[in-house]
Amino acid sequence: MAPARKRWLTDGLDLDSNSRDPLPLDYPPQIPGACRSAADSVVYRGPPPVADGDSRSDDPDRPRAFPIPLDLSPRRREFESREKSAWVGSIIVHAAIVLLIAFLIAPADFSGYTTQTLVMTLSEEQPEIPIPMMLVDDVASEDSSLLAEVEEDPEIVKPVEVSLDVARPVIKLAGMKTKSGKSVGNVSGGARGSFFGIEAVGQDFVYIVDRSGSMNGVRYRRAIDELTRSIRELREDQRFFVLLFSSSSTPMFNGVQSMDMMQATAENKERLEDWLATIGTGGGTNPNSSLRTALRMNPNAVFMLSDGEFTETKSGKRGTLLKAGGDALSIAQASGTSIPIHAIAFEDPRSCKNMKELAELTGGEYRFVNSSGKTQRELLADARALMAEPKSKSRMRRQGQLSHQIGSIQVSEKAKQTYADLLVDDFEDAYGKIGEPDAAAPVPPLSELLELLEALVSSDPRRIALAPLQDKVAGELSRRLHEVADTAEVESACDAIIRWRGSRAATSVLDRVADHLATLNHDEPSKAFTRLRLIKRLHPQSKAVDVCQTLCDRIRDQIVQQSNQLLQRGDLVAAIRMLRTTSSGEFDPTVRSLTYQTLRDLTMKQLAAARDASLSHNRELKDSINAQLQKGFENDPLLDQWRKERVSRELNARRMLLQVGNNHRYAGIKQKRQQLQAIIDRYPEAIAATQAQAQLDQLPRWEAAVEQEESELIRMMDDTRRR
Structure with a gap:
């Protein structure tokens, strides 16, 4: 019995044929079909079935007794149940992945866009050519005049007869729609808007206008005039929103009110014009935030205007409108919408390529507008x-x-x-x-x-x-x-x-008349400051700047010299009164500001002298200075204001010095030197400035000590590695 069992367990293995005895062909015995279960065809998990008595009996008529098949069905059913569940779960997961991939790459628009078929017949001999309506959208966006011929039937698409002799076929569209409830094809009496000759059909429009420094002057005024004209022509049932951008985005009304579309009523149009009158130019050109806001509003179309001179906000390097960090092209691609962006490159041909690329990407219309609109x-x-x-x-x-x-x-x-x-x-x-x-x-x-x-x-x-x-x-x-x-x-x-407007040519002309300005300034010195202010703003590279600056410095030195002469005679009261009279009686704002600054510097120095006298316990000198200041200002609240300012400056200087002392010793000698120098430059009259100067003088010794300590640490590390 045992040898037969052993031989059955090893049957099928690659063993030496001499190491086992041959088994009968019918061993192990077959289980009758009526007694088989699903588990029998898979594996035997128990001992092999054997017959009663000698299995090698030669009596063929002797009945054999078979054991009852092993009941493995509960465990097997559990296994099959788990296997089926795994297959169902795998099918669900793979189906979800396929649907997600199809959603991401499919060209269909799930927001309600429909695609119809336009049949174009070129001649009687040629067959009809079905053209997707998506192509008709592109044609309509390029030539808005085609929209005037759209017929009203929302279902029927009529064939078009096109003559090959005509330069551009006239295509009649019928039943063209963009979004649910927003018809584009039926424009007879429909709502529309236009901006610099580009027309768009719809109820909602967003305007994005550049207000960077390069738009300064006539260029910006021209853009704002066209913007107000465009919005003024909108119907009251239409809606609009305006976004200006420079280094950052400036929403309509500075974002104080709702960031939703606004009805184009007469009152709202007037409010917009009043707000635009308060906005000027300046800064770089970063349209990204404005573009994101516009696309989130889901309008029928976006009008975007820029001269394309882009300044990267991070690196400060000049680039292009679409090729900088977080570029507008990527924003338009990632929006997942089919909102057309009608791009206007404004008066600067360097912006043409970029604005055209943005328009082509979104299915909008591109146009370059030169400074005159004429050839x-x-x-x-x-x-x-x-x-x-x-x-x-x-x-x-x-x-x-x-x-x-x-x-x-x-x-x-x-x-x-x-x-x-x-x-x-x-x-x-x-x-x-x-x-x-x-x-x-x-x-x-x-x-x-x-x-x-x-x-x-x-x-x-x-x-x-x-x-x-x-x-x-x-x-x-x-x-x-x-x-x-x-x-x-x-x-x-x-x-x-x-x-004249600042330019290289204007500066050259101004240089030629600089000597005449010197004569005029000498005759009327009070006007020299006004001329200097204008020249510095419009023509900073002109030689006239030095001509006017020389006379202005002379006038300032005269004012300071007069006050110093009175101080040298010990007449502080007379010096203060002289400066106050000059400041109040001077009509030129620059001279008045200069005199005011001289009076402030003089008062601050006297208040600092009174403080030093108090620290040195010289009460008599302190009281004398305070009495002269009070007499010179004659109860003017300006003196109390400057007293509070001096105390505030002293506290600020001490806070800065305390912050320098709290820094880690290895924070950096260079950083510490810069912080101490900032205290000295910003608050020269403060006590903390004196202490900062003392620490600044000790910095070379501190630096040498730090270098010596670092060298010692490096030496110790090297010794440790050798060990």
């Missing part, structure tokens, strides 16, 4: 027509506008030269050759010579094409200024040049 040929035609008119104030005003348009960088050098020739020929026809005095020719008025020079400067502000001609006319103007006896006329001409 070079049209501008020169306007100039010829203008020169044919008689001289008048209206002509001078239009000539100034035309000169600024010609001065755009989109206008070629040849066109600029042609325009300059028209100006010079018109002037010389009336007054003779420039720079060649002719007794027979009338003397040109100084105002007309100045207007000619201003037109030449405005038409070529970068001095690329007209520099020699500008220098010639500027030299003639300087010569005439020396000949004019009327000082008021010279002053008027010089002040007009100072107020």
Whole structure:
């Protein structure tokens, strides 16, 4: 029995044929089919079934007794149940993954967009070509005039007959829709909006307008005028929202009110115009936050305007509108919407590529708007027509506008030269050759010579094409200024040049009249500060800055010298009264501010002297200083204000010094030196400034000690490694 059992357990293994006896072919015995269970076909988990008695009996008629099959069905059923559950769970998980992938990559729009079929027939011989309506959307976005022919039937799509001889087929659309409840195809009497010639159909529009520093001046005013016109033409049942951007986003009404779409009522339009009048330009160009806000509002269309001069907020490097950190292109792609962004590259051709890419990505329309909206040929035609008119104030005003348009960088050098020739020929026809005095020719008025020079400067502000001609006319103007006896006329001409828009050409002209400014400032010193302020803002590179600054410094030194002379005589009261009288009686704000600052510095020094006298227990000196200050200010609350300011400055200086002392000793000698120097520079009269200076003097010794300690630590580490 045992050998047979052993042989059955090892049957099927790769053992030596001599190590086992042969088994009968019917061993182990077959289990009858009626007695089999599902587990029998899988594995035997118990001892092998055996027959009663000798299994090797030669009696073929002897009945055999078989054991009852092992009952493994409960455990097997549990196993099969778990196996089925695992398969069901796997199918569910894989189906979810497939659906998620399909949702991410499918081109369908799940927000309610529908796709219909347009049939276009090219000729009678050619078959009908089904065109997806998505293509028709692109055509309609490129030419908004096609929308006027949309028919009203929401279901039927009519065939279109297209002649191959026509440059562009006229496509009639029917039943085109974009979103649920927002029809685009049926525009007869429908709601629409336009911005710089780009038209869009719908109820809700968001306007994104650049207000960075590069938009300053006429460029920004032109953009805001078009914005107000566009919103003014919206119907009352339409809605709008405005986002301005520079380094950051500025929502409509500064975000004080709701960040939702606003009804285009007359009252809301007027409120918007009042708010826009309070917003100026400045900062960099970062449209990202405004673009995210606009797309979250889910409008029918977004109008975006920018001159494209981008400044990266992190690195400060110049880049492009779409290729900087968190770029607008990625934001539009990640929005998951099909909102068209109609992009306007404004007056700067460097923005064309980027704005066009944004429009193409979102299915919007792109347009470049130059500084005039006209071609070079049209501008020169306007100039010829203008020169044919008689001289008048209206002509001078239009000539100034035309000169600024010609001065755009989109206008070629040849066109600029042609325009300059028209100006010079018109002037010389009336007054003779420039720079060649002719007794027979009338003397040109100084105002007309100045207007000619201003037109030449405005038409070529970068001095690329007209520099020699500008220098010639500027030299003639300087010569005439020396000949004019009327000082008021010279002053008027010089002040007009100072107020010209800042440019390389304007700075060159101002340098030529700088000597005249020196004479004017000497005659009327009070106006020198006003001129200096304007020149620093508009023409900071001009030599006129030094001319005006010299006289202003002289005036300031005179004021300080007068107060110091009174102090040297010990008459503090007289010095204070003199400065107070000059400050209150001076009309020029710069001189008044200068005198006020001198009075403040003098008072702060005297208050510090009284404090030092108190610390040294010199009560008599302290009381004397306080009495003179009180007498000089005559109960003016300004003295109490400066007393509080001195105490506040002293406390701030002590806090800064305490913070320096609390820093870790290894925080850095360089950082500690910078902090101490900041205390000395910001609060020179404070006691803490004296202590900071003492610590600053000890820093070299501290630095040497730290270096020695670091060297010792390095040596100890090296010794440890060797061991």
